Amino acid sequence: MDVSHLLDQLNDAQREAVTADEGHVLVLAGAGSGKTRVLVHRIAWLIQVHHVSPMGLLAVTFTNKAAGEMRHRVGKLLNLRPDGLWIGTFHGICHRMLRMHAAEVGLPETFQILDSDDQYRLIRRVIRDMELDEGEFPARQMQGFINHHKEEGRRPGDIECFDHAFQARQLAIYQHYQDYCERSGLIDFAELLLRTLELLRDSDARRAHYQDRFGHILIDEFQDTNTLQYALVRLLAGSKNQLFVVGDDDQSIYGWRGAKVENVVHFDRDFSPKVVRLEQNYRSTATILEAANRVIDHNAERMGKNLWTEGEKGEALKLFTAFNAEEEAEFVIARIQDWMEQGGRASETAILYRSNAQSRLFEQVLLREEIPYRVYGGLRFFERAEVKDAMAYLRLVHNPHDDPAFERVINLPARGIGERTVALIRDHARRQGQSLFEAARSLCESGGFTARAGNAVAGFLALIGELTDEYGQAGLGEAMQAAIDRAELADWYRSREPADRAEAREENLAELVRAAESFTQPFEDEQAGLSPTASFLAQAALEAGEHQGERWQDCVQLMTLHSAKGLEFPLVFMAGMEEGLFPHQKSAEEPGRLAEERRLCYVGMTRAMQQLVLSHAESRMIHGQTNFSRPSRFLSEIPAELVEELRPGRPRVAPAQSHGGAPQDAEGLSLGTTVRHPRFGLGTVVTIEGQGANARIQINFESAGSKWLVLGYASLERVG
């Protein structure tokens, strides 16, 4: 068989990884070195050359987006849909296994996944039920405590308690929370993994089954695996299956949420894999790579890697020092306008920052300049309050014992069921070991409520009952619509929120109905015996959807450095390069955390394809107070010869001109000249950088403010 199409487009190192024979493989894949390509081609290679059945392959990624892309690319390369091939996230794959063996792991058929918000609310509920001080045991912190232990594979009984009253209470909260989940058929994200691990560990039959099935296991972003995930991988691998692991220790930026870079080293030790390094970069200019390499060099304990490229040297990095954060934002947006003036697209530019709060200033300027932009982060579709409200009704129809769903909508919209009444239901439920739904019903029947509350609760129960009865014949979309209509959710938002806010919520509800209507159950879910509703609910929890709908628009991309991982842009800005902000204050003290900040810097720098612009402000408002800070230490780790410093804003001659060149170009523009621009009108030349058609000049326009323009493109007319 001709397999040249699988190898043609690969370089030597990539080919070595793709065609590796027997044994495990560890691919250390630098940024922009084509790791997804290697994974995709490896899968195709195994299927077409080694005739491995797609059924015998398991490919694991960290995000649904990555899984989707891999699935798509494998299909395209093989020119068919590889049915039976399991490609998914750790959580998605564990979920599927648990559905197939629900009874065996002690879960009801209708078990529901708790997302972090559900989990947080439930933990807060538990703490209140236990009558503990919420100041001493903040729910956020307890959520961290529980998830941390679960991710290390520890049940409450596995945690050593040194007879500390405080520690004992923390454990009690974990235990109560867990009991609550068991009772209501709920499972949080970490539990998906832990339950699966226990299933494979404790059941010889199941372990044997999956070990026999998956002869080849491929894992992406291995540096992001946590303890539980690595344990799962080891269990699934057994003694004979082949692991193909791709990762980059230099891009490990999630240590703070339990990821263990050490797993890369442990893998090397535990499995003695063939190690392949992908160091040729296909993304950035040589200058950008050199700068990034030099920064990451300051980290100790690296596995060692040096990115190189056959491509252009490219321009020097730019460094801008702003007086304050406002000026920094003005500068960045002016450079983007400049880029667009020259024919660049807004979507080719990204503004990266360390913390979300930094986006505000950029948004203000972008809004004023009427440049479309998109901010990553924030709430995603299925995390929006109105969507969760409507989904809670569907959850109750699917499983009335879903207490978090019950709590969410028992009085939403307000139907006169207050805290006292709900407390009564909770209390009854706890004493009877029932769900809130059952407790409410039995209290209704036994007349345990006041007349007023009783009517209200009966009304709510009847509503759920009606929806349940009708749902039998209806499709998912109709059921969703019915729930929204009957509950009168839209009226509720309209009655208590400003019109634009309420309208946005209504639009989201309409979108939710559309999503339900067009939902097609994944083939694998159907095989695992899930009902379409169960599939839909699970997917909403596991895959919360897009941050914002308008992807299509050509707009500037704003995001944190963390969310930029895996992406690339021709023009990248890294803003807020200041000590205290980046590296962040809270990470600066510990060497390990500082190293992670430096990796974050490396990740940011390697996003840039053509141009990288770094900026810092001498002062900025943080928490309502003006802070003064020094430039980030990472800036000083970049060799000076790779950086061009810009200091516009101050009326000062640019460096290029101080070397004797006349501060004037062929068209006779000089500082102070008045010019006319077709769009921006009249303005005064403030700064000139460079010469000839490539010269960049800053002009203070009378009405449009300060702009940076490239002389060759700007069609300026000299006035007077």
Next chain:
DNA sequence: TTTCCAGCCCTTTTT
């Protein structure tokens, strides 16, 4: 029961 305001917190995020 609902609504409003003062006081609290404040790094990064996917599942």
Next chain:
DNA sequence: GGGCTGGAAA
């Protein structure tokens, strides 16, 4: 500076 929470007032 701004978003969320909980306690106090209507």
